[in-house]
Amino acid sequence: MTNPSPKAVVERFWEMYNGRETVFQTADLCAEDCEHHQAALFGPPAHYVGRKPQIERIRMVAAAISDWQVTPLQIVAEGEDVACRYAWTATSRVPLPGFPAGSHLRMDASCFFTVRGGAIVRIHDTPGVIGLQEEGPP
Amino acid sequence: MTYRPTERANIDAVRRMIALEGERDWEGVYDLVTEDCVTSMGELVLHGKAEMRAYDAKYFIPVFSRSARTIFDIAADGDAVVFRWRADATLAADGRAVSWEGVSWCRMERGRFAEGRIYTDSAAIQRQMRPPKEPTP
Numbered sequence: 001m002t003n004p005s006p007k008a009v010v011e012r013f014w015e016m017y018n019g020r021e022t023v024f025q026t027a028d029l030c031a032e033d034c035e036h037h038q039a040a041l042f043g044p045p046a047h048y049v050g051r052k053p054q055i056e057r058i059r060m061v062a063a064a065i066s067d068w069q070v071t072p073l074q075i076v077a078e079g080e081d082v083a084c085r086y087a088w089t090a091t092s093r094v095p096l097p098g099f100p101a102g103s104h105l106r107m108d109a110s111c112f113f114t115v116r117g118g119a120i121v122r123i124h125d126t127p128g129v130i131g132l133q134e135e136g137p138p
Numbered sequence: 139m140t141y142r143p144t145e146r147a148n149i150d151a152v153r154r155m156i157a158l159e160g161e162r163d164w165e166g167v168y169d170l171v172t173e174d175c176v177t178s179m180g181e182l183v184l185h186g187k188a189e190m191r192a193y194d195a196k197y198f199i200p201v202f203s204r205s206a207r208t209i210f211d212i213a214a215d216g217d218a219v220v221f222r223w224r225a226d227a228t229l230a231a232d233g234r235a236v237s238w239e240g241v242s243w244c245r246m247e248r249g250r251f252a253e254g255r256i257y258t259d260s261a262a263i264q265r266q267m268r269p270p271k272e273p274t275p
Contacts, residue, residue: 039239040259074243076215078141083213083220085243085255110241110257112211112222124211124222126241128257129180 003118007077010084010113013120014070023058027051031119041127042096065090065105073108082113089133104133145214148246152212152219155251160206164199172252179256201267203230219244229267236266 004012013029016022028051036054038046042064048057061068068090076083085108092103099105107130114122141149151170158166168187177184184190198205205227212221221244226237240258244251 040262074218076213076218076220076243078145078213078215081211081213083211083222083241083243085220085257108255108257110220110222110243112213112241126222126239126257127259129260 005077006080006082006113006115007075009115009118009120010075010077010082011072013113014072014084014086017070018068023062024055026058027054029120030054030123031116031121034120035122037122037124039126041130064092064094064096066093067091080114080116082115084111084113085109086111099130099132106131106133106135141214145216145219147249148217148219148244149212149214151246151249151251152221152244153209156207156209156223162199162205164194170250172247172250175251175253177254177256179258180260201230202227203233204228217246219246232269234266234270236263238263238266 009029013026016026016029030051032051033049034051034054036046036048036057038057046057048054068088071087071089072084073087074085088105088107088109090105092099092101092105095101096103096105108128110126110128112122112124112126113120155167155170158164158170168191171187171190173187174185175187175190177190182193184193205225207223207225210222210224212219214220220241222239222241224237224239226235228235238258240256243255243257245253
């Protein structure tokens with residue numbers, strides 16, 4: 001069986017990310033020592049390595065938001081590098097800086113992945129500006 | 139990496155622009171931009187090179203006495219180039235160092251920038267630019 005292309009792995013990652021149950025399985029697409037870099041978003045920047053902290057992070061995010069959806073807008077892939085520009089929407093379960101609980105949030109953001117041997121070995125997420133869905137795209 | 143010649147040229151154009159920015163050679167930067175280039179950053183949208191010049195002349199060039207961007211990731215596909223970067227700059231007003239990170243998505247036409255979308259935490263930049271609080275006695 002051949003490895004899927006890096007772009008296909010990233011597309012699968014977003015499909016799984018959008019499912020309430022499958023979001024935790026995104027860790028299975030990542031290598032054991034996958035590096036995660038998350039720029040500041042409602043908190044300080046985060047850097048963690050491995051699946052366990054990845055799953056803990058997903059649990060933390062899922063506790064704060066619901067109805068999340070990522071729609072890839074553009075994917076640029078070359079070799080093992082895959083860049084993805086995406087629209088993210090969600091509803092806040094709890095008050096977040098600048099937004100009361102129940103806000104329908106929207107953000108356009110970017111993510112760089114490195115995919116090696118069919119597994120994601122690095123994710124570098126750079127958020128954009130968060131706004132309200134009713135205000136339209138930024 | 140197995141880039142086609144046009145993709146390699148587009149990556150070279152990005153690196154050239156970053157180098158020119160560091161040298162504060164703004165005319166050199168604008169030479170790499172098409173006349174009708176559209177640049178967006180959040181709600182800010184600049185239409186054409188003239189608006190870009192006006193914006194830079196008011197909000198960027200006089201605000202920073204030094205600025206340089208470092209590229210960490212870059213990828214190209216067809217006419218698209220995307221790169222992740224950090225900007226390190228010095229505020230002209232008081233000499234403080236500021237830095238911020240972002241990702242630029244660009245569409246190129248014949249080796250020049252025709253469209254750019256910049257993803258960065260603009261609020262973080264604004265926070266760093268606020269004057270430091272006076273120490274309380």
